[in-house]
Amino acid sequence: MFHIGNPIAVFVFLLVLAIFLTVKGRGRIQNFGVAGTSILAVLSLCEVAATIWEPPHPSRTIADLDKSGGKLIDHRPVVGWGPTAPGRYESRQFLDGKLIYDATYTIGSDLLRKVDSGSDGKGVAFLGDSVIFGEGIQDGDTLPQQFADLEGRASPVYNLGFSAYSPAQALAEMRAGLYDKDLSNSRLIVEFVAPWHADRVSCKVSWVEGAPRFLSINGRIVQTGTCQPTASPLSYFAMFRLFRPPTMTTVTDRDVALLTAITEQVIRLAREKYHVPIVIFYKREPAYLSPVRGWTDDKIMQVLRDAGAEVLEYVVPPGAQYRIAGDGHPTRLTNTLCARKLYDFVREQFPDIETTAAR
Numbered sequence: 001m002f003h004i005g006n007p008i009a010v011f012v013f014l015l016v017l018a019i020f021l022t023v024k025g026r027g028r029i030q031n032f033g034v035a036g037t038s039i040l041a042v043l044s045l046c047e048v049a050a051t052i053w054e055p056p057h058p059s060r061t062i063a064d065l066d067k068s069g070g071k072l073i074d075h076r077p078v079v080g081w082g083p084t085a086p087g088r089y090e091s092r093q094f095l096d097g098k099l100i101y102d103a104t105y106t107i108g109s110d111l112l113r114k115v116d117s118g119s120d121g122k123g124v125a126f127l128g129d130s131v132i133f134g135e136g137i138q139d140g141d142t143l144p145q146q147f148a149d150l151e152g153r154a155s156p157v158y159n160l161g162f163s164a165y166s167p168a169q170a171l172a173e174m175r176a177g178l179y180d181k182d183l184s185n186s187r188l189i190v191e192f193v194a195p196w197h198a199d200r201v202s203c204k205v206s207w208v209e210g211a212p213r214f215l216s217i218n219g220r221i222v223q224t225g226t227c228q229p230t231a232s233p234l235s236y237f238a239m240f241r242l243f244r245p246p247t248m249t250t251v252t253d254r255d256v257a258l259l260t261a262i263t264e265q266v267i268r269l270a271r272e273k274y275h276v277p278i279v280i281f282y283k284r285e286p287a288y289l290s291p292v293r294g295w296t297d298d299k300i301m302q303v304l305r306d307a308g309a310e311v312l313e314y315v316v317p318p319g320a321q322y323r324i325a326g327d328g329h330p331t332r333l334t335n336t337l338c339a340r341k342l343y344d345f346v347r348e349q350f351p352d353i354e355t356t357a358a359r
Contacts, residue, residue, distance in 0.1 A: 007237045011044040026117075047237060059254065062207045065163050067091040072105065078176045079169045080210035080226065083107045092138060095326040100135040110182070113159045114139050117148035122353075123156030125172045125183055128192030128281075131314075132161025134335070136324045141332035147341035158182045164207060165192060166200035167263045172212035172223065174269040187353045188346065189270045192314065193263055194283040195200075195300065203227035203263055204230050214262055221243040221265050249287065251345040264307040271308050277350060280304050281342065283314040312345050314338060 019038050021033030062081045066073040068089040076082045083089075086109045093100040106114035115132055117123070126132045126144045128200045134142030135256065148157035160179055162169075170191060173179055199205045203213055211227040263280065270278035282304070284297040301311045315338075316322050330338070 008044065008047050009342040011040055011047055015044055016038040018237075020197055021345070022200045042111050043070065050237075061209065062164060063166065067093045067209065068105070072107075073163070076111075078178050078212070079165070080203060081164075081211065082206070085269060086111065091136070093327055093347070094285055098326070100325055100326045103134075103138050105134075105137055106139050112179075112182075113144075113161075114140065114159045115142070115144050115148055115159050116140075117145075117151070117153045117157040118155045121155045123158055123185055124151075124188045124190060125158040125160055125179070126164075126190045127167075127173075129165040129197075130159040130161070130163040131283075132159060132192050132196075133151040133163055134159075134161075135163055135329040136323055136327055137329070137335075141335060143330075143335040143339055143342075146332075146335045147343060150339055150343045152333035153185075156185065158186065162190070164200070166197040166208075166211070167191065167259065167266055168201045168212050168214055170239075170266045171214065171221070171262050174266065174273065175223070183274050185278075186276055187272065189278040190342065191263070191266060192281045192283070193259075193296075193304075194314075195251075195259070195288045195297065197283040198259040199258050200249050202255040202256070214258070214270075216258055216261050221261055245334055251291055253292045255310065256289070256300070260295075260300055260303050263304060267304065267307045267309045275317075275351070278309045279313045279342070279346065279349075280309045281314045281318075281338075282311050291326060310345075311351050312342060315341075 015037065018033050018036035021029055022037055023033075025033050062073060063070065065242075068091045072083055072089040072091065073081050074084040076084060086107050089105045089107065090102070091105055092102045094115045105130055108114050116139075124144075124147065126147075132143055134145075139145060144157050144161075145160040151157070158179070159183070160173070174183070198213065200208050201214065203211070210333060213224050213227045214221050216222075217226050267278050267280070270276055280301075282297075282301055286297060290295065301313075304310050315335055316330060316335065322331055323329065325329055
């Protein structure tokens with residue numbers, strides 16, 4: 001049944017009105033009705049076709065990403081969202097009625113995901129999104145936990161990642177001192193970065209509402225409130241969404257430049273505020289960057305190196321066993337391989353601070 005909020009109903013109403021003017025009107029009014037009838041008939045058919053062919057909408061709010069029944073994710077100051085209470089949260093994801101994953105996330109009193117690691121000495125802090133947090137996998141399968149296991153759980157390892165985060169959250173956390181206790185007790189910071197974080201830092205995707213918003217103003221990265229994404233009014237119509245996707249969702253050179261500038265500030269704070277080296281664990285995405293002209297993966301990595309970071313490529317090998325089927329997040333096997341790559345890299349690049357060894 002059509003209702004006033006349905007664009008098809010709007011077109012049908014206007015079409016009926018145009019037909020009425022054609023039948024009852026005279027002169028110019030009738031001519032207007034004839035023209036309107038033709039145009040609205042075509043638009044109505046296009047809208048019906050687009051409604052049928054349009055694929056399912058992706059998650060539109062951060063709440064849609066919460067697979068724990070709305071228990072895990074809530075509003076949080078500074079970062080926008082995240083866990084607000086410690087506990088064990090069961091997260092279940094389904095696709096077409098089929099269970100994709102069933103994982104339990106243990107959140108500690110510090111509101112971070114649990115990592116079984118040591119308590120002595122300086123630790124390693126991981127920043128990032130769901131890749132670092134460990135979306136869809138058990139506590140023992142996350143990348144930070146795999147890294148801690150390689151170290152023999154000899155020193156602290158902190159998992160500061162969370163779903164849908166970006167370098168904007170990392171910068172906001174550092175500026176506000178949200179995790180100063182952990183970061184000040186770290187000998188190394190590792191941050192996961194991917195080009196598609198540009199959508200997030202530029203506030204283009206709807207589900208980053210409430211995230212910290214940064215702008216580049218006169219060469220400085222300034223926080224200007226929080227993200228409040230607004231779609232084009234034309235996105236109300238299915239034919240617009242299907243045949244001409246809103247340009248606000250297309251990455252631009254400015255978006256990538258902003259992502260890079262924000263990450264540079266994270267690097268600067270790691271070195272100047274916490275006095276530790278930082279590794280950017282970078283995932284190449286050439287297809288995502290194809291619409292832009294001024295940026296490539298190689299250029300982004302070089303800019304981050306020039307800012308003072310060590311950059312290591314994050315690679316997911318081909319093969320179904322490396323991604324959660326129907327979801328795409330990395331599996332335990334991927335994290336095991338990436339943790340080993342990172343561990344070996346850290347031991348080679350920072351022999352003076354990396355004193356534990358795999359046994």
